[in-house]
Amino acid sequence: MRKRSRDNGKEARALNTYLKLMRAAESTTARAHRHLASAGLTLSQFGVMEALYHLGPRSQKEIGQKILRSSGNMTMVIDNLEKRGLVRRKRSSADRRCFIVHLTDKGNKLISRIFPHHTAMITGEMSVLSATEQETLARLCKKLGLGV
Amino acid sequence: MRKRSRDNGKEARALNTYLKLMRAAESTTARAHRHLASAGLTLSQFGVMEALYHLGPRSQKEIGQKILRSSGNMTMVIDNLEKRGLVRRKRSSADRRCFIVHLTDKGNKLISRIFPHHTAMITGEMSVLSATEQETLARLCKKLGLGV
DNA sequence: ATTAAATAGTTTAATATCAAACTAATATCA
DNA sequence: TGATATTAGTTTGATATTAAACTATTTAAT
The missing domain is CATH 1.10.10.10 (Winged helix-like DNA-binding domain superfamily/Winged helix DNA-binding domain)
Known part of the structure; x- marks a missing residue:
């Protein structure tokens, strides 16, 4: 019981983080895409x-x-x-x-x-985050990316 | 001078964060991709x-x-x-x-x-980050994703 | 009601993307 | 040296992806 609910919390957290990560990456990518399309690239x-x-x-x-x-x-x-x-x-x-x-x-x-x-x-896209926040984000992403 | 070098720092930080974000998203995606491919999806x-x-x-x-x-x-x-x-x-x-x-x-x-x-x-992928780190990552990503 | 505007989905044309099979060149090693 | 393995790049076949043009249907406006 206890174990199960703890696991569910863990999984829910992981899935939520994953979803947010993908959304952030995709929305930034989409902008870059539109931006580059105007140069035909x-x-x-x-x-x-x-x-x-x-x-x-x-x-x-x-x-x-x-x-x-x-x-x-x-x-x-x-x-x-x-x-x-x-x-x-x-x-x-x-x-x-x-x-x-x-x-x-x-x-x-x-x-x-x-x-x-x-x-x-x-x-500009990143400016919604402070310098410290950007550094934190970069550090956490790096940790994740290493698991390749 | 001062202004220029401060801007460069700001831009370098933004680009670095963007790169790390993309890497993390892509490496996680690539795994999911391989994983789902075994189910033919x-x-x-x-x-x-x-x-x-x-x-x-x-x-x-x-x-x-x-x-x-x-x-x-x-x-x-x-x-x-x-x-x-x-x-x-x-x-x-x-x-x-x-x-x-x-x-x-x-x-x-x-x-x-x-x-x-x-x-x-x-x-499993997310387990390289602590619960708190995952929550921080989700929060920062959400902020970024909102700019859509 | 008739026309105009908006909406859901499809099609088209172009590029992306991968895995796997393949070709050509290089490296290994026996 | 000659056989074998590895490596760089291409091709193939399948799916993804978008924007833009298009069809069919619905909604709005006069």
Whole structure:
């Protein structure tokens, strides 16, 4: 009895926290999505370009690890970016299985222009939380994310 | 100078918090995804069935609002559930534009069987956080999610 | 009542997403 | 060196996802 009700409380708490976490992530994502759509980019495309912008040219595998997406997905997203002339693949001479992906001038211009807006949007979104609250949130999320 | 560096700190904090939030949400989602895949359900399909299980029969619109998905998406997900005989549409007699979606016996059996496992998985995932930490996380996420 | 506006759901077109099967290149190791 | 295993990326097949255009029905307004 006692045990059961304690468990139910534990489970209810966990489910509630999970739900709130998902809602927060989805609502923030949805905004970012709408925001990027005006630049004609999807979230994944932005993720790839942002990674290249901050890390420099990388293989598809490395990009996929960075943004937590499958290799098959990388093929598709990078195909679409390449079609638009925003990135280019270059066969690695060291390991001819790899493509090194890099931003084109056009891609670099676009991400340079968009990134500050994106930052401002996220900063605005987060501003409902104090600095301390943001740090707490980041710490708790990190703990959760580690369980991967 | 002063202003600029303060802003950078603020933005860096916001971006970091956003990143951690996304990572936590994605890693938890990815687990749920793998877990449900073994029952042959996608996350969205589970979301629809869970809503019907806890709320009772609902229109597609109501379900979509509950799980934060577009109406076009609902058409697709419910089509797939209906093909598998897990839910059924019934034209509402009160408003003939609406379909009322309800679980079939088969669907009810499936969700009854799966839901406890899902709960256990989420509870396990959350157990890296104390009760207080979970409550704090839920509270902060809720604040963020409200900005929708 | 007739018309106009709003609403529920579907369709379309484009991209995303994964797992699994596959190809090509590299690394291992016997 | 030659067979085997591993790795990077692609393809395939299925579902998801959205926005926007569309159909059918209901509500509102004149």
